[in-house]
Amino acid sequence: MNKTVKGAVCLSLAAIIWGGLFLSVRLVVGAVEAVPLVWLRYILAFFALYILGRCRHVDWHIERKDWKLLALVGLIGQTLSIVTQESGTLLTSAQTGSTITAATPAFMVLFGWWLLKEEMSIGRIMSVILATIGVLMIVYDPDNFQVNLLGGVCLIVAALTWALMAVFLKLLKHYSPIVLTFYGLLVALICLAPYSIWWLAVQADYSLLLAPQVLLSIAYMGIISTTGGFVLWNEGLLYMDASTAGLFMFWQPVVGTFLGWLLLGEPVTLWFWLGFVLIAAGVLLAMNKKH
Numbered sequence: 189m190n191k192t193v194k195g196a197v198c199l200s201l202a203a204i205i206w207g208g209l210f211l212s213v214r215l216v217v218g219a220v221e222a223v224p225l226v227w228l229r230y231i232l233a234f235f236a237l238y239i240l241g242r243c244r245h246v247d248w249h250i251e252r253k254d255w256k257l258l259a260l261v262g263l264i265g266q267t268l269s270i271v272t273q274e275s276g277t278l279l280t281s282a283q284t285g286s287t288i289t290a291a292t293p294a295f296m297v298l299f300g301w302w303l304l305k306e307e308m309s310i311g312r313i314m315s316v317i318l319a320t321i322g323v324l325m326i327v328y329d330p331d332n333f334q335v336n337l338l339g340g341v342c343l344i345v346a347a348l349t350w351a352l353m354a355v356f357l358k359l360l361k362h363y364s365p366i367v368l369t370f371y372g373l374l375v376a377l378i379c380l381a382p383y384s385i386w387w388l389a390v391q392a393d394y395s396l397l398l399a400p401q402v403l404l405s406i407a408y409m410g411i412i413s414t415t416g417g418f419v420l421w422n423e424g425l426l427y428m429d430a431s432t433a434g435l436f437m438f439w440q441p442v443v444g445t446f447l448g449w450l451l452l453g454e455p456v457t458l459w460f461w462l463g464f465v466l467i468a469a470g471v472l473l474a475m476n477k478k479h
Contacts, residue, residue, distance in 0.1 A: 195427030199436035202421035207443025209413040210282035212405040213274050214452055219396040222275040225406070227384035230266070230373050232410025237370045240419065246364040250371065257356060258368065262375025265353025270376070273346035279339025281454045284326055286444025287464055288343040290437050294319035294470040295351035303355055315473035322466030323347075331457040365422050373414075438468060 216225060241248065250258060277285035294315045300306040327340030360368055396402065424436070441464060448454035 191427040195424045196436070198420045198424030198427075200439055202417045202424065203436050203439035204443050205413055205417040205420070207286050207440040208447060209409060209417075210277050210285040210444040211447040211451065212408045212413070213277040213285065214282045214448070215405045216402050217278055219399065219402045220392070220406075221387060222271055222278055223380055224384040224387045224392070225274055225409075226267075226270050227377065227380040228406050229409040229414060230377050230380070232407065233414035234370070234373045234377060236411050236415040237366060237373065237418075240415065241364075241366045241370060244366065246366050248367055248370075250363065250367070254360060254363075257359060258371055259375055261353050261356050261360070261368065262372040263379065264349050264356070266369075266372040266376035267379050269346050269349035269353060271380070272342040272349065276339045276342030276346060279336040279342065282448035282452065283441070283445035283454055283456065283460065284340065285343055286448075287326055287441035287460070287467065288323050288340070289347045289350065290441045291319040291323055291467045291470065292347045292351045292354070293437065294467070294474040295348055296354055297474050299352050299355040300358075304358065311473050315470040317470070318466045318473065319470030322463040322468075322470060325459055325463035325466065329457055329459040329463075331455075331459050365418070369418060437471070441467075 213225070220228070273285065273289060276288070297306075297308070297312045297316055301308040301312075323340075323344060327337065327344070357368060445454075445456060445460075445464075449456050
């Protein structure tokens with residue numbers, strides 16, 4: 189298997205795994221709230237990443253000057269972005285969650301221009317406009333009145349904050365991605381612990397929480413999605429540049445939509461597909477180095 193094919197396989201598998209993540213979130217609706225769900229997911233991923241890091245002999249040291257930025261990555265990306273992503277998915281659908289968050293590469297254009305002084309060309313401006321219109325079409329879908337406005341807003345916040353975190357990570361690219369993710373999860377675990385522990389002690393209905401469907405969904409989110417998807421994505425990046433790799437994110441909404449329709453009976457409307465096409469066009473423009 190040549191490097192290009194190997195990279196494409198790894199990136200496709202990662203995006204497919206992340207598409208399945210949104211179905212997993214929908215399967216725990218009514219059993220667990222978003223914050224403790226993220227916390228439980230991260231506990232599993234935290235230990236899995238630690239074992240992976242030890243096996244790969246990564247350097248765990250972070251310079252003192254970088255801790256503030258790393259803490260910000262944990263707060264914005266691993267905490268705010270993922271909590272709003274899972275809150276939005278719980279309130280809407282697997283297809284809506286997977287599609288809106290797929291607009292992240294286009295939103296990275298804005299933050300790259302603002303914080304990293306990257307060039308803002310006409311093509312990149314158009315990418316942001318197209319992706320934004322596509323997101324709004326899905327959120328305000330007139331043919332699907334079950335779409336929850338608060339859920340849509342949460343997913344937009346998730347996409348924006350994940351894009352912001354991705355830009356911050358460019359300033360920390362001299363560290364191993366495993367190490368950055370590990371410490372980001374540690375920040376999130378600390379932030380989410382008080383409410384999560386209280387909820388598990390006082391509010392949780394363990395007859396629902398310990399159901400096999402819920403336990404398997406949380407295990408998928410923590411081990412398969414957070415750890416396995418991360419490893420595959422970074423393995424794929426070894427064989428393909430980031431701009432090309434971003435295109436493989438389109439597997440995420442395709443898989444999320446298909447699984448939501450197949451297993452949960454979620455409707456797929458014309459407005460959804462129009463919004464998806466606009467988001468796809470926006471991300472393609474954002475990834476095109478010629479514009």
